[in-house]
Structure formats: structure tokens, C-alpha cells
Amino acid sequence: MPEAGHADAAASFDPLRPKLMRVAYRMLGSVADAEDVVQEAFIRWMGAGRSEVREPEAFLRRTVTRLCLDQLKSARRQRETYVGPWLPDPVVEEEEEEDVTLPLMLALERLSPLERAAFLLHDVFGLGFEEVAASIQRDPAACRQLAARARIHVREARPRFQVEKQRGIELAGAFFAASRSGDMKALGAMLAADVSVHADGGGKRPAAMQPIFGFDAVMKVHENLAALFRKDGSKLIRTGFVNGLPGFITLEADDELQTTALEIEDGKVVAIYVMRNPDKLRHLH
Incomplete structure (x- = not known):
């Protein structure tokens, strides 16, 4: 039975893994840390009462977001002792990723973890503030304020002149x-x-x-x-x-x-x- 349960958990989790990696990487700026967070989310998914979860994607996105918020607290301390300029891990793709460019990721570094989460979930991934609130465990009004503050900080980092x-x-x-x-x-x-x-x-x-x-x-x-x-x-x-x-x-x-x-x-x-x-x-x- 445990092997069957593991296979069932993997079958429902694996199609969502790329989306969860996108959330985790954009939150953390580290491929290895994002992979660790997504793997921890899978472990929690195996132990969850999956039959009672109506929306697995929303459940797992919330899990990943909360794990990332915990990770960002220690990451901020590590950045303070980093040698030289810090840049996010490079992700190389054939096609242009237009939602979060490198300058925008650097701008996100100046935000608080909650501001970063609210901005990414709402402005980048298009979630409503009710879902953002459930993910970061704040009320929707507070999430609106967090996203608005974040938007002011990152506005200049948005590409103004898209190169073909x-x-x-x-x-x-x-x-x-x-x-x-x-x-x-x-x-x-x-x-x-x-x-x-x-x-x-x-x-x-x-x-x-x-x-x-x-x-x-x-x-x-x-x-x-x-x-x-x-x-x-x-x-x-x-x-x-x-x-x-x-x-x-x-x-x-x-x-x-x-x-x-x-x-x-x-x-x-x-x-x-x-x-x-x-x-x-x-x-x-």
C-alpha cells in the first residue's frame, strides 16, 4: 500500500511540478533551493489527506509559498555575508521569459518576503487577492497593500523597451x-x-x-x-x-x-x- 500511495501522490504531483518550480525559483532566486522546497512540498503532499483536497494546485502552491517565506528569512541573513555582488541563479531558455526578468528579480530582493510573495502571486501569476491571502495567511486587504507597495519598488525594473x-x-x-x-x-x-x-x-x-x-x-x-x-x-x-x-x-x-x-x-x-x-x-x- 505505501508504494501504491507514493505512486498516486506522484501521479497527481508531477504535472504540477514545473509550475511549482516557477513559483519557488522566482521567490528564492536559487534553483537548488527551489528544488528543495518543491521536494519538501511533495513529501508533505504524500502525507496529506489528498482525497479531501479539492484543488491540489492551489493547495500545493500555498505549501510552496509558505516554505519559501520560511526560506527567505535565512536567505536574507546569508546575503548579508555574501562575497561581492549577488545575482540570482541563471536559468537559460530558448525562448524569452517575459514575466520575471533578471533586473526585476534583483528589484524583488529589496522587498520584504511578504511583499515579494504578494507581488509574484498577484501581478506575475495572476491570482486573486483571496487566493493570495490564503497562501500567505494575511487578509485580502493587507495583501492588496503589500502588492501595491511592492509595485512601487519594482516599477522601474520592468522592461520599458522590449528588444525583438x-x-x-x-x-x-x-x-x-x-x-x-x-x-x-x-x-x-x-x-x-x-x-x-x-x-x-x-x-x-x-x-x-x-x-x-x-x-x-x-x-x-x-x-x-x-x-x-x-x-x-x-x-x-x-x-x-x-x-x-x-x-x-x-x-x-x-x-x-x-x-x-x-x-x-x-x-x-x-x-x-x-x-x-x-x-x-x-x-x-
Whole structure:
């Protein structure tokens, strides 16, 4: 009977797993933590009185949301001691994910856990405030206020100038070619005047300890990097969308993966996000 019960639980849970992963990852910004939360939700689902649950998806989404809220409390403490800039784990896809881009995920980091949950559940996943209230155990009026406060904080992080998908991929390929070959003229033509670079090495691999701002500073960094790329090599694995932004995966000289995501406005690169922390790249292998 236990094996039959396990199979029954899996049969009803597995179709919902991708949706639950989307909620958990957008709440936590970590693929590994999201997988742990979803697995814990499955364990709880196995022990639940499933015949009495009228809406399994709503039940499991609430379970995942509450587990994420608990996780965010410890995650916030960990971020305070993180070495260098923190970026969410890169999720690389063939198609653009338009609901939550990397800049928006960074903006979510500035919210309280409850604000983050209310905003994601209502504004991103389209749930009514009654369902949001049931998920985060607050009344609907409080959830409206939480979502409204969150909206003010993240409004600027919403993409204002959507780059056409194919054009975005072409720019990512051109950026890779120019940055690795040292074609500074071609690279400079792609960058906005106020361009910035944000590199997450997590103390595990060399990376700038602070974001780099401004055209001249970013160009200088890439001049220095190009000399290293010419000497040691940098292999393009694939282009795609990294957390909703055009970008690419590379294999670097130390035999570790790296992702680069480009935020583009008016045809110019306004921000470059580089993930070098091997712990956050493990799922891409």
C-alpha cells in the first residue's frame, strides 16, 4: 500500500511540478533551493489527506509559498555575508521569459518576503487577492497593500523597451564576438553611455567586488579581459535567454561555465550580468 500511495501522490504531483518550480525559483532566486522546497512540498503532499483536497494546485502552491517565506528569512541573513555582488541563479531558455526578468528579480530582493510573495502571486501569476491571502495567511486587504507597495519598488525594473527576440540573440552573439576578439570599436558601438557590469563570483572565482559603472570604465575592463581571452580562450556553448535577457553560456579557461546576460534598451546594452559562481552554475552542467 505505501508504494501504491507514493505512486498516486506522484501521479497527481508531477504535472504540477514545473509550475511549482516557477513559483519557488522566482521567490528564492536559487534553483537548488527551489528544488528543495518543491521536494519538501511533495513529501508533505504524500502525507496529506489528498482525497479531501479539492484543488491540489492551489493547495500545493500555498505549501510552496509558505516554505519559501520560511526560506527567505535565512536567505536574507546569508546575503548579508555574501562575497561581492549577488545575482540570482541563471536559468537559460530558448525562448524569452517575459514575466520575471533578471533586473526585476534583483528589484524583488529589496522587498520584504511578504511583499515579494504578494507581488509574484498577484501581478506575475495572476491570482486573486483571496487566493493570495490564503497562501500567505494575511487578509485580502493587507495583501492588496503589500502588492501595491511592492509595485512601487519594482516599477522601474520592468522592461520599458522590449528588444525583438531575434535581434536580442543577434546582439548577444555580436557582443560575445567583439568582447572575446578585442574589437573595441564594435563593442563600444553596442554599449550605452551609462552601461554597468555586475559580476557574481561568490568568492569562488575572480570577479569584480563592486558593480562597474559608466562607458569608459566598462570599456577598460573589456580591454583587459580581451587580452586574457586571446591568451587563454573562451568557448561559446550557446546563446539563449538568461533569466529573460539575451545572453550566452561560455566555457572559460578554468574549465568552468559562465553565463552573460545583456539588458538592452533602445538597441544599446545598458547592463551586463555575469555569473561566475560555480555553485550557481552547477544545474547547467
